[in-house]
Every structure is written in structure tokens, then in C-alpha cells.
Amino acid sequence: MSLKRLNFFNRLIHITSDDSDESRRRQLLNIILLGVIVLTIILMAILIIYLLANRQQTASNDIKLIFIVAGGLLLGTAGIYFLNRYVRRGIASIVFLVFFVIIFNFADSPDQLANGRSIILFSIPIVMASILLKPYLSFIFAAIVSLDIILLALWIDSPPNFPAITVFFLLALLSWLAARSLDQALHELRRTNATLDQLVQERTRQLEKSLSRERIEAGRNQAILESIADGVIVFDVTGTVINANPALLQLLEREPQEVKGMNVNDLTRSRSMDARNRGILAGLLTNPGQQGTSYRISWKKKTLSVTSSQVFSTEGVHIGTVAVFRDFTREAEIERMKNTFLAVVSHELRTPLNSVLGYAEMLKEAIYGPINEKQIHAADRIISNSSRLLSIINDLLDQAQIEAGRLIIHPSPFKLAELIKNVHEVLDKLSQDKGLVLTSGCDPRLPDTIVGDQVRLQQILINLINNSIKFTRQGSIHFRAVWHDRKHWRLEVQDSGIGIPQEELSRIFDSFHQVNGTASRESGGFGLGLSIVKQLAGLMGGSVTAVSKVGEGSLFTVLLPLDTQKAGK
Ligand code: ADP
Numbered sequence: 001m002s003l004k005r006l007n008f009f010n011r012l013i014h015i016t017s018d019d020s021d022e023s024r025r026r027q028l029l030n031i032i033l034l035g036v037i038v039l040t041i042i043l044m045a046i047l048i049i050y051l052l053a054n055r056q057q058t059a060s061n062d063i064k065l066i067f068i069v070a071g072g073l074l075l076g077t078a079g080i081y082f083l084n085r086y087v088r089r090g091i092a093s094i095v096f097l098v099f100f101v102i103i104f105n106f107a108d109s110p111d112q113l114a115n116g117r118s119i120i121l122f123s124i125p126i127v128m129a130s131i132l133l134k135p136y137l138s139f140i141f142a143a144i145v146s147l148d149i150i151l152l153a154l155w156i157d158s159p160p161n162f163p164a165i166t167v168f169f170l171l172a173l174l175s176w177l178a179a180r181s182l183d184q185a186l187h188e189l190r191r192t193n194a195t196l197d198q199l200v201q202e203r204t205r206q207l208e209k210s211l212s213r214e215r216i217e218a219g220r221n222q223a224i225l226e227s228i229a230d231g232v233i234v235f236d237v238t239g240t241v242i243n244a245n246p247a248l249l250q251l252l253e254r255e256p257q258e259v260k261g262m263n264v265n266d267l268t269r270s271r272s273m274d275a276r277n278r279g280i281l282a283g284l285l286t287n288p289g290q291q292g293t294s295y296r297i298s299w300k301k302k303t304l305s306v307t308s309s310q311v312f313s314t315e316g317v318h319i320g321t322v323a324v325f326r327d328f329t330r331e332a333e334i335e336r337m338k339n340t341f342l343a344v345v346s347h348e349l350r351t352p353l354n355s356v357l358g359y360a361e362m363l364k365e366a367i368y369g370p371i372n373e374k375q376i377h378a379a380d381r382i383i384s385n386s387s388r389l390l391s392i393i394n395d396l397l398d399q400a401q402i403e404a405g406r407l408i409i410h411p412s413p414f415k416l417a418e419l420i421k422n423v424h425e426v427l428d429k430l431s432q433d434k435g436l437v438l439t440s441g442c443d444p445r446l447p448d449t450i451v452g453d454q455v456r457l458q459q460i461l462i463n464l465i466n467n468s469i470k471f472t473r474q475g476s477i478h479f480r481a482v483w484h485d486r487k488h489w490r491l492e493v494q495d496s497g498i499g500i501p502q503e504e505l506s507r508i509f510d511s512f513h514q515v516n517g518t519a520s521r522e523s524g525g526f527g528l529g530l531s532i533v534k535q536l537a538g539l540m541g542g543s544v545t546a547v548s549k550v551g552e553g554s555l556f557t558v559l560l561p562l563d564t565q566k567a568g569k
Contacts, residue, residue, distance in 0.1 A: 015085060020190065021183075026084055029093055029132050033081045037074060044070050073103060093132040097125045101145060105152070114152040115161050122149065126168060127175045135179035142172035231325035234311070237318060239264040239286060251304065251325050273299055284308045285323055296328060303332035335403070342400035346393045353393065357386045395528040398459075399511065402535045409539050411563065414454040416442055416481050423461045423479065431469050437476040438465070445483035451563040456536050457491070463529040464493040464556045472497030472553070484559060488542075491558040499550040508546065509534040533558070 013030040017023035047066060076099050084092035101122070108118035122145035130138035146168055150160040222243075225232055231248030235241055241262045249256055252267075259267075264285045268278050277297040284295055284306055294307040308323040363371065364379035371379070401407040420440050431438040461479060468477045475496030482490040500508060504515045512527040530544075533556075537544045541561045548554035 021186065024186075025093070025132055029084050029096065030081065032128070032132075033077050033084070033096070036077050037081075040070055040073050040077070069103075069106065076103075090133065093129075097129055097132070097141060101125055101141075101148060105148065110152045110156045111158070114149050114156060115158060115164075119149065119161065119164050123168065123171055126172050130172075130175035130179035135176045135183065138172040138175040138179070139169070142168040231327075233259070233267075233323050233325070235264060235285065235321045235323075237320055239321075241267070242320065248325055251302070251327060252299070273297070281306065285321060296332065301329070303328045339400045339404040342396055343404070346397035346400065349393050350390065350397070353386055353390050357383060357390065360386065392526050392528075395526060395532060398532050399528055399535075402532065402539070407536075407539065409453045409456060409536075411451050411453050411540075413449050413451050415449050416446060417448065419454055419458060419461070420479075420481070422458055423465065426458075426462055427465050427469065430466075431477060434469055434472075435474065436469060436472055438469075439476060439478045441478070441480035443481060443483045443489075446481055446489055447564050449564075450489070452560065453540065456540070457560075460533050460536055460558055461491060461493065463533050464558075467529060468493055468495035468497060468554070471495070475553075484562070487562055488559055489562045491560065492555060494553065494555045496553040499552055499554055500546065500548040501550055502548075505546055505548060509544065 012034065013027050015023050015026040015030065017026065044067075047070075077096075080092050080096045080099065083095060104118070104121045104124075105113065107113070107121060108116070112118045113121075125141045125145060126138050129141040130136075146165040149164065153160045225243065225245045228245055229247055231251040232243075232245045233241060233248050234243040241259050244256070244259045249259060252259075264282060268282045268285070273281070277299065280295050280297050285308055294305055296303055296305050298304075305326045305328040306323060307326075308321055310318055311320045311322050313319050360379050360382040362368065364376055364383065398407065420442060424438065424440065428438055465477060465479055472495045477493070477495045479491070479493045482492060484490050500515055507513050508515065509530045510527075511531040513531075514527040534544050537558050537560070542559050544556065544558045546554060546556050
């Protein structure tokens with residue numbers, strides 16, 4: 001059947017009503033009515049064919065009667081159909097059932113209707129009453145049709161068919177049960193549907209709420225991102241750009257549409273970046289640590305400080321990488337100028353100072369003729385103050401070189417004993433002058449010869465021991481080389497000095513930092529010694545730590561990688 005015809009049929013039987021039960025019953029009645037109309041038409045067609053074939057044997061009265069009954073049936077059914085569609089279902093159903101009971105009375109001889117083959121016809125309204133009207137109405141129709149067949153039996157003088165009446169009531173009971181169960185099941189289904197509808201509505205509302213909350217949150221985050229002065233770029237897990245703020249576009253001199261959808265390689269393939277910087281940036285973006293690590297790169301004429309870190313969802317799933325670009329050009333330029341200035345000034349100061357020192361020593365040694373006690377004392381003062389000045393200048397120079405990345409470590413095999421001996425030679429007198437004892441030791445587990453930059457290691461030790469001498473009034477200072485593990489060794493300097501307050505320990509390695517309220521200022525110094533030690537240790541692949549107790553002393557430990565390969569054990 002084509003879709004069009006199906007639609008027409010649907011429209012014929014379909015009736016809309018607020019009550020779904022009501023519309024179901026009305027549609028059911030429509031189906032039955034249409035069925036009856038179709039059946040009557042088919043029967044009439046068959047009958048016409050039959051009559052045309054047997055024209056002589058059929059009485060014209062019979063034919064008339066048949067057509068009158070069929071016509072009445074069609075008219076009556078059509079009338080009920082309109083009643084059902086436009087008036088009320090209850091009335092239409094009752095009229096339909098009563099109409100059929102009446103029609104059945106003419107469908108056969110009274111004898112056959114009351115006791116014979118056609119008695120079965122009366123069961124139809126009983127079943128239909130329970131389906132089309134209320135379930136209990138099957139009993140009413142059982143009573144109506146029972147009364148009907150009793151009257152028919154009385155009319156033809158035969159006893160009423162009580163077994164048939166009993167069967168009618170039994171059928172009414174079954175119909176009642178079936179229709180009631182169906183009603184209850186439908187009721188349950190409707191209730192479940194209503195609950196489900198409510199649930200769906202509730203969920204939809206919740207979803208809407210959380211979606212709008214997320215939209216607001218996302219909008220706020222975007223606004224924050226756009227107002228950040230530093231350039232921020234976000235990559236997804238595949239390395240594709242998913243967001244970049246205006247500051248970044250300005251820094252990289254790119255258009256928004258250029259950057260969206262770009263991947264890490266496209267971004268680092270800039271012609272204005274040399275291979276080294278490209279490598280650093282690619283490494284930063286493709287393999288960032290969990291904590292942001294910052295690197296400087298040169299891009300076009302700018303120096304950028306880039307920090308990148310991985311982004312994790314609240315469930316701990318890796319969802320991408322975020323990189324922050326800061327324009328460091330001005331700071332880098334100032335830093336470069338400062339370093340150049342420091343290097344030049346230090347160099348220019350060192351040369352005349354060395355010559356002052358040299359001449360003072362020659363004077364003291366009486367190379368230019370004999371000198372008296374007072375003159376020796378003056379020469380001593382010149383020598384000690386010039387030495388102090390020279391050491392400050394050396395520190396400044398070292399600091400400038402380290403910051404400029406120009407200080408290079410030269411590892412080569414050396415004897416530990418020699419290192420220790422050299423330190424004694426430089427500092428024994430200074431400690432003795434202060435009434436302190438400087439002792440040393442070397443762990444026998446350490447090889448005699450190890451690989452390292454002896455000059456810089458000596459500088460580390462001298463700086464640390466110098467501090468110990470400065471900040472120890474009485475007692476001893478001990479330094480030693482200690483085996484740590486298969487891959488590390490330690491240099492330790494321990495004193496019984498004034499100690500460092502706990503809260504200062506983390507800052508003493510910062511440049512130009514001195515502990516307040518200690519003898520730092522009077523003891524000379526600049527606050528650079530420990531910073532240089534830390535940076536030298538870092539350049540050697542090691543680290544420096546300090547433990548201290550005020551009034552009891554301090555212990556400085558430099559942990560270094562143990563390289564014996566070239567030296568041999
Ligand atoms: P400075 O040139 O002032 O000695 P450093 O960087 O060497 O600079 O040391 C920083 C500060 O740390 C010192 O000023 C001092 O206050 C403190 N300090 C360093 N070593 C010791 C020590 N052995 N005992 C006590 N305080 C120390």
C-alpha cells in the first residue's frame with residue numbers, strides 16, 4: 001500500500017482527544033465501523049455477481065430485502081461513524097452495539113437465532129462492549145442478548161437456551177477480565193511514561209543549566225586570557241594550536257587565522273629563527289615538563305622568554321600544552337649592557353689594582369731601599385686593602401661572566417691531595433691570624449685522581465672557607481672531600497662560627513644577599529661569594545646546600561658528579 005493511501009486510511013480512523021484512553025477507544029470503533037462497511041460492500045458485490053448468474057431462480061422480493069438490509073447497514077454504520085467522530089464516543093458505541101443486536105435479529109430465522117447456528121452472533125456485542133465502552137458493560141450486553149434470545153425462544157414457543165445464556169455470562173466475565181487487565185496495563189504504562197517524561201525534562205533542565213554555566217565560565221576564561229599582557233598559546237595533545245591570545249599574535253606578528261590550527265612544527269618553522277632557537281622552542285613545546293621551565297629564545301629582533309607546561313584535566317588526563325611568551329627584549333638588552341659594563345669596569349680596575357699591589361709588595365720587601373716599621377705597616381695596609389678590593393672585583397667579574405654565559409668549565413684529571421694542599425697554602429695564614437685552626441680530610445674511598453675543573457673547585461673551597469673564617473670568632477674550620485655514591489662526591493666546609501638563621505638559609509645563595517644583623521658588613525664582602533659558588537657548582541652539574549645553627553656553626557656541602565673515567569681509579 002502506498003504511503004499516501006496509508007495516510008488517508010490513518011486520517012479516516014484517527015481522532016485526537018486529550019484523554020488517550022478515549023481516543024484509543026474511538027479509533028477502535030472507527031476501525032470496526034470501517035471494517036463493517038468494507039465487508040458489507042464486498043458481500044454486496046459477491047451477492048450481485050451471484051444474482052446476475054442465477055437471475056431466474058431468485059425472487060425479486062428477496063433481492064430487494066437484501067439490498068434494503070445492506071443499504072440500511074451501510075447507512076447506519078456511516079451514521080455511527082459520524083456520531084463517533086463528531087459527537088460522543090459513548091453514544092456512538094452504544095448505538096453501534098444496539099444497532100447490531102437489532103440487525104442480528106434479522107440475520108437468520110428466529111429458530112436459528114434462539115437455538116441454532118446464529119446464536120454465536122450475539123457473543124460479538126458482549127466482547128465489543130468491554131472493549132469499546134467500560135469493561136463491566138460486557139455483563140449488561142450479556143443480559144441484553146440473553147433477554148433477546150429468551151424473547152425469541154418464547155416467540156417461537158421453544159424453551160429458552162439456558163446453556164447459551166450461561167456461556168454469554170462466562171464470555172462477559174472473560175471479556176471484563178481481559179479489558180480490565182488491558183486498561184490497568186495501559187494505565188501503568190502511562191504512569192511510567194509520565195515519570196520518564198518528568199525525568200527527561202529534569203535532566204534536560206540540569207544539562208541546560210550546566211551548559212550555560214560552562215559557557216559563562218569559558219567566556220570568563222577567554223576574557224582573562226585576552227587581557228593577559230604576556231603571549232599565551234594553547235596546544236591540544238596532537239600539538240595543534242587551539243587558542244592564542246592577542247598578546248601572542250602581536251609578539252609573533254601573526255594574524256589570528258594564521259595561528260589557529262597550526263601545529264608546533266609550523267610555528268617553529270619561522271625563517272626568522274635560527275636552528276638553535278628553533279630546536280629549543282620545538283623541545284619546549286613538544287616535550288614540556290609538568291612544571292613550567294623557562295628558556296630565552298631570539299625571534300626576529302626580539303628576545304622572548306618562553307615557559308611551557310603540560311595541562312591536565314581535573315581527572316588527571318593530559319589534555320595539552322600551554323606556553324607563555326614574554327617579551328624580554330628590553331630586560332635582555334639591559335642585562336647585556338650591565339654585563340658588558342661590569343666586565344669592562346672590572347677589567348679596567350683590575351689592571352691598575354694589580355700594579356698597586358705589586359708595587360706595595362716591592363716596597364714592603366725593601367726592593368727600593370730600606371724602610372722603617374711604620375712604612376712596613378703602611379705597605380701592609382695597602383696590600384690587605386688592595387687584595388680585598390681585588391677579590392671583590394674578581395667576584396664581580398666572575399658573576400658577570402657567569403651571567404653572560406661566558407664562564408666555561410674546563411674539566412681535566414687532577415689530584416685531590418693537590419687541591420687540598422693549595423687551599424691550605426692560600427688560607428692557612430688567614431685562619432692562623434684569626435686564631436683559628438684550619439683542618440682538612442680526604443675520604444679514602446675516593447680515587448686519588450678525579451676529573452674536574454681544579455681551579456674552579458679551588459675557588460669554591462676558598463670562597464666557602466673564607467666565609468667560615470670571616471664568621472667564626474673562635475674554634476676550628478674543617479674542610480674535606482667525601483665519597484657520596486658511585487656517581488657523586490662531596491666537598492664539605494664546616495665551621496664553629498656564628499651560624500645562619502633558619503629563615504635566611506634559602507636566600508644566602510642569592511646575589512648581593514647578606515644576612516642582616518650579622519657581622520657581614522664589617523667583615524667586608526659583597527654578598528656575591530655564595531652566589532658564585534652556587535652557579536659554579538651548577539655549571540659543573542652539581543649543587544650546594546647549607547645547614548646551620550645560630551651560635552653553633554654551619555656546614556656547607558657541594559655535591560658533584562664523580563667522573564673517574566678519564567682519570568682511572
Ligand atoms: P659575603 O661576601 O657577604 O660573604 P656571601 O655570598 O659569601 O657574601 O655570603 C652571603 C651571606 O651569608 C654573608 O653575608 C653571611 O651573612 C652569610 N654567610 C655565609 N657563609 C657563612 C658562614 N660560614 N657562617 C655564617 N654566615 C655565613
